[in-house]
Structures are given as C-alpha cells and as structure tokens.
Amino acid sequence: MGRLFKNLVDLYKYRVLIQNLVSRELKARYRGTVLGFFWSFFNPLLLLIVYTVVFGFIIMPRDPSFESSPWMYALFLFCGLLPWQVWFVASSLESANVLIIQGNLIKKILFPVEILPVVVVASNFVHFLFGLPILLIFVPILGGHYTPYLLLLPVVILVQFVFTLGFSFFVSSLTVHFRDIKDILANLLTFWFFATPIIYPMTFHTVEKSSLLKTLLNLNPMTHIMQGYQYCIFYGELFRWKRLGITLILSLVLLFVGYLIFDRLRDSFPEEV
Amino acid sequence: MVAIDVDHVTRIYQKYSAQHRFKTFKSAIVKGNFFKSLRPDELVSALDNVSFKVEKGITFGVIGENGSGKSTLLKVITGIAKPTSGSVSVEGKISALIELGAGFHPEISGRENIFINGIMLGLSKKEITEKFDAIVRFAELEEFIDAPVKTYSSGMHMRLGFSIAINVNPDVLLIDEVLAVGDASFVPKCLDRIDDFRRRKKTILFVSHDLSTVEKICDRVIWLKHGKIQTMGEPKRVVDAYLQDIAEKQEEEFERRQQEVDKEESFEEERRENRWGKREIEIKKVRLKDMEGQEKHVYSPDEGMVIEMDISAYSQIKDFVFGIGIFNPKGICCYGTNTQLEEFAAQSIEGEGRVVCRIEKIGLINGTYYLDVAVHKKDGYPYDYHRNLDSFLVSSPRKDVGISRPEHSWEFSSGIKIKKTR
Numbered sequence: 132m133g134r135l136f137k138n139l140v141d142l143y144k145y146r147v148l149i150q151n152l153v154s155r156e157l158k159a160r161y162r163g164t165v166l167g168f169f170w171s172f173f174n175p176l177l178l179l180i181v182y183t184v185v186f187g188f189i190i191m192p193r194d195p196s197f198e199s200s201p202w203m204y205a206l207f208l209f210c211g212l213l214p215w216q217v218w219f220v221a222s223s224l225e226s227a228n229v230l231i232i233q234g235n236l237i238k239k240i241l242f243p244v245e246i247l248p249v250v251v252v253a254s255n256f257v258h259f260l261f262g263l264p265i266l267l268i269f270v271p272i273l274g275g276h277y278t279p280y281l282l283l284l285p286v287v288i289l290v291q292f293v294f295t296l297g298f299s300f301f302v303s304s305l306t307v308h309f310r311d312i313k314d315i316l317a318n319l320l321t322f323w324f325f326a327t328p329i330i331y332p333m334t335f336h337t338v339e340k341s342s343l344l345k346t347l348l349n350l351n352p353m354t355h356i357m358q359g360y361q362y363c364i365f366y367g368e369l370f371r372w373k374r375l376g377i378t379l380i381l382s383l384v385l386l387f388v389g390y391l392i393f394d395r396l397r398d399s400f401p402e403e404v
Numbered sequence: 405m406v407a408i409d410v411d412h413v414t415r416i417y418q419k420y421s422a423q424h425r426f427k428t429f430k431s432a433i434v435k436g437n438f439f440k441s442l443r444p445d446e447l448v449s450a451l452d453n454v455s456f457k458v459e460k461g462i463t464f465g466v467i468g469e470n471g472s473g474k475s476t477l478l479k480v481i482t483g484i485a486k487p488t489s490g491s492v493s494v495e496g497k498i499s500a501l502i503e504l505g506a507g508f509h510p511e512i513s514g515r516e517n518i519f520i521n522g523i524m525l526g527l528s529k530k531e532i533t534e535k536f537d538a539i540v541r542f543a544e545l546e547e548f549i550d551a552p553v554k555t556y557s558s559g560m561h562m563r564l565g566f567s568i569a570i571n572v573n574p575d576v577l578l579i580d581e582v583l584a585v586g587d588a589s590f591v592p593k594c595l596d597r598i599d600d601f602r603r604r605k606k607t608i609l610f611v612s613h614d615l616s617t618v619e620k621i622c623d624r625v626i627w628l629k630h631g632k633i634q635t636m637g638e639p640k641r642v643v644d645a646y647l648q649d650i651a652e653k654q655e656e657e658f659e660r661r662q663q664e665v666d667k668e669e670s671f672e673e674e675r676r677e678n679r680w681g682k683r684e685i686e687i688k689k690v691r692l693k694d695m696e697g698q699e700k701h702v703y704s705p706d707e708g709m710v711i712e713m714d715i716s717a718y719s720q721i722k723d724f725v726f727g728i729g730i731f732n733p734k735g736i737c738c739y740g741t742n743t744q745l746e747e748f749a750a751q752s753i754e755g756e757g758r759v760v761c762r763i764e765k766i767g768l769i770n771g772t773y774y775l776d777v778a779v780h781k782k783d784g785y786p787y788d789y790h791r792n793l794d795s796f797l798v799s800s801p802r803k804d805v806g807i808s809r810p811e812h813s814w815e816f817s818s819g820i821k822i823k824k825t826r
Contacts, residue, residue: 238484240500399418
C-alpha cells in the first residue's frame, strides 16, 4: 500500500516526461501527412458526417427529443460519439498495445512503465479536446442552444478521464500476459458502444418500455458519462449528479484496482513483452 | 567508498509455455485466481547468489560467455529488472550504455529525440539545452539533427544514443558491449571519453567480450559463469583463467566435431579424395599432443605441439621421406617440411614404427589450421598422403595479423614514453 502511494507520487514527478511523451505522440501521429494537425479536426467532422447520413437520413429515428429532425439527431449523436470514439475507444485499443510496442523502453532502459498508459490516455484526451470546438460550433448550427450547463462539462470530462485511465491500466497490464485480450477488446468495445445510449437516447421508446433494458443500461458506467455530455450540450440541463457521482466513485475504484493489478504485474513486463 | 553494492543477488527468469498460458487464462477466468495461476512452469536462474562490491572511482570489468548472466547483472544494477532475492544499492547517478537509443521515436527529429531521451535519462530540460550542442557535436550529426530519426543509418543512431548517454554526466557508468557497432573513427572517440571518465574518478562497470580492452582499462574483473561468480580479482589473472576455460571448452567442441567428421567420412569414397598413395608404407594414426604428452586441439601461439604418427611398412623399403604441412583455411601453406629437406638420409624401414615431430613453439596467429602428413619417395611418389587429416585451433587474445608469429620483442630508447599494459 505504501509502495502504491509512492508510485502515485512518482507519477507526479514524471509530469515533464509525460508532457514530452504526449507531445511526441501528437507530433509523430500526423508527421508526413499533408493536413497535419488539421486531421484532429477533420476526423471528428468526417465521423459526424458519416453517422448523420446513415442514422439521421437513412435510418431516421423518430423520437420526440430530436423533434424528428435529423440535424438535431446529428447533434445528439455527436455528443456521445466524440468522447466515445476519439477518446475512450482510441485509448483502450492503444493501451492494449502500448506496453508491447514500447517494449524497448521497458526492457532496455530504466523507465517508469506506468506512465505509458497515462500517455496514451492523455494524448487521446488532447485529440478529444481538438474535436470539442467542432462539436461546440455545431451546437447552434444543428439547432441546439448554448446553456450555462455547458460550464459543467469539465466535471464529466474528469469522470471519463478517471474511468478511461483505470480501464487502460487494467487492459495494458493484462494484455502483456494474455495477448488474446487485444482481439476480445475490439469486439467488446463494439458491443459496449451499442450497450451505451450514444446512438439512441435513454428516452427511446423501446428502452422506455422495458425496465430490464433500462436497469441494464444504468448498470453501465459509460451510460452516465455519455449522458453527462448529452445533458451539458444537447439537453442543456443539469446532469444527474448523483448517478455521475456514483460513476466517479466507481471509476476511482477501477483506477485503484487497475493500478493495483498493473503494479503487481509490473516486474514481469520486462521479460514478457 | 562503495559505489555499487551487489548483495547475494539471485535473479530467476520464468518461462511460460503456450499450453500453460492457455491454462492460466482459462483458470484465471473460471476460478478468478489471477495471481496464483500466473505461476510459471519453468525457472531459469540467470544470476545465482552473486555478491560483490565496486569501490568508487574504479573501472570494473565483467566477462563471461554468452548467457552467463552479464546483461542480467547490468539490468539488475540499473533497476530494469528486480532481483528475485538479495539487494543492490548504487551510490550516485547512474547511466547505462546498454541499448543505445532504445527510446528513440523514428518519426520525430533527432533534436526532439535528444530532449525526450535526455529527460528519460534523468536530465532536466535546462540541462539538455545547455548540453545540446556538445551532444550533437560529439555524435557528428550537425547536418542531420532536424531530420527524423528513421532516416538515420544504424551508425548514426548509435552515435546519437552514445552521445546522449555519455553527456548525462553520471557518477556510475554502465557499458555493455556497445562499442562493437561504431566505425573506426568513432570507437576511439568513445574510448577516449571512457578514459576521461576514469581520470575523473568516476565508477565504470564494463561488460565486454573484448578481453584485451578489459585487461587494458579495468582495475578489477569478475568472471561470470552460468550466473555465478567464477573468479574475481586482478584483471590479468581473471582473464587468463577465463581463456583457459574457453580453451578447454573449445577442445571439447573440437573433439566432438572431429568425431562427427570421422563418422561422416568413414565412407571410403570421401576418404580417397583426401588420401592417396598405394600404402606400401601406411600412416595409420596421427595424434596431436602438447609438450606434456596430453592430446589436444586448441593451442596458444606460445605453446609447443607434438605430431605423432604411427607407421606401418609392409615390406622392407629403403627410399622414404616423412613430411608434414600446416595450412590455414584459405589453403595457404603456413609451414611445410620433410625429413629430406631437413637432411635426414633414409636407410630402411620395416614393420611398425612411430615418427614424432616436435614443434617447440607453434608461432602462428589466431585461427584454425589443417594438417597434412605424408610419407613418400624422394622423387615424390606417394606411399601414403593424407590431406587435411587433422585440424587444430590456435587461440590467442592478441589480434596480430599475418600468417605466422615470429618470436620477437620490442625495445624503445629512453626518450619514448610507452608502457606495457599486459
């Protein structure tokens, strides 16, 4: 326990290194592309266009909360899609690989391994931050309104940060021993995506009718995080702060357990990656 | 003052088989006991109860064969690997020239990599900025420093890595066989820098297979064998003991190979290619021995060698010459002689006999040699001629070149300051 705490303090000590590695990741990612950093803006935009066309215009969900407007639906979609896809999924998939890809660092030099998942989550967080203005610009264009509740967005972001980090610790350390997790994870994330109210609202008629479905969705911590975004941006209301609070506690537990497992397996990394 | 204290360190590596992995995955899921079922099924101890102390300011060498635990020892000292039992303590800042440029990112420039690598090695941004020019200059990369590292040649990569690591200005420097990749102008520069460290009384731990360098620069040496300390102490003594051990091993290896060759070549066809003559006189067996009469195939250049031939003549013969020839792998005759050239006049031979040629000092350089033996008439008509009958190895830490090694010594007038290191 003492060691765990010491390691967390160390993590703060390494902030300069984390900072540099994150900026290295960002620089390296678009190196050699014509549009460079603009991809951080274009990617979410293209994502939005694809989902709007498919779900807004082809599938056309009828739900009172969108006033049956595909544009409003696009806005709703974007609220969940951006943090989910750009941040959470990207971080999870990358952290499944990060220890193995950066094996050189682990094996050959004395390197604080735990910063690798942190760097993954942080650099994808930056990508998410680049996409956020696009989302916010589109709020009035697609028919939404800015409300003061927008200012609560950092709270939701914090909860997602803790959750994503905990999940990344968990995934990255276990993948070293069980490489199968990489493939399981890709499928799991697709399932999880549909098991979270991102492309449909909690008020969707089929969800509304089934209490079982509702309970199951409420048991998914990502539900509350995604709803947090939707409340702040789309609905312009106060988020369900009790549920989000419980999610935060849960996320902290996940972070703790994830880090504990990571720490227990740490010594085996140099020989396993 | 002790700079590095390695106290009863044991390091056990775990091997997991694929089958085991599946089982653990299954049981981890089914029973939920992650840590218990992550137990390995085979243990390999890379270091076995190793203890030594390195005093501040000395250069400490580690030698040993591949897989003897040298690299594991360095990893344990740097802290990359944890000892399974025992403890290691290091006084002062440590820098390891183990895997140079291990943390480089190929897509970004050398400049950015210097900063990130420097931070990984424990420098602050300010320190790196100060040392930046020195690092680039030492690596001779002024022109390329803004190009992405992926465009560097492996030599450039290594130079940059070395330059960063050495500019960290550590109190303890660990060097693991890194000089092997540098080119002819960079290696002396690195050695200079290492010398500079020694003069400044920094502690160096030097792992190398280059025994002459180890002898030259180290104050103390340990020899690791199968993860245990075999000998520790004065460089020359340890290196000699190590060489002795290697020679014995080579000897075994040689004999094993020889036996295999014998088995393969028992076919009469192949035999005939390397042997000709009607065998009126036959060379039945040839043995290589050292001066003490011990059969041997690995020699040092200063050692003597005895070639013994068992001879059998089936009738009384009056015209005969015995000869030997030593060839290197390129087929160049390093030495050849026979009884006629050495002015023996043959009189008669009949029945069994033995011919012994004593070479007081082999005087050849490092390498494998092949032996030809023959008995023939004075006009060259062969009775029995064996080509490449046997081979032997000359093994020496010196790296002199040529074919043979004439006995020699050096003398210098008093104005020339020069010192023998071995």
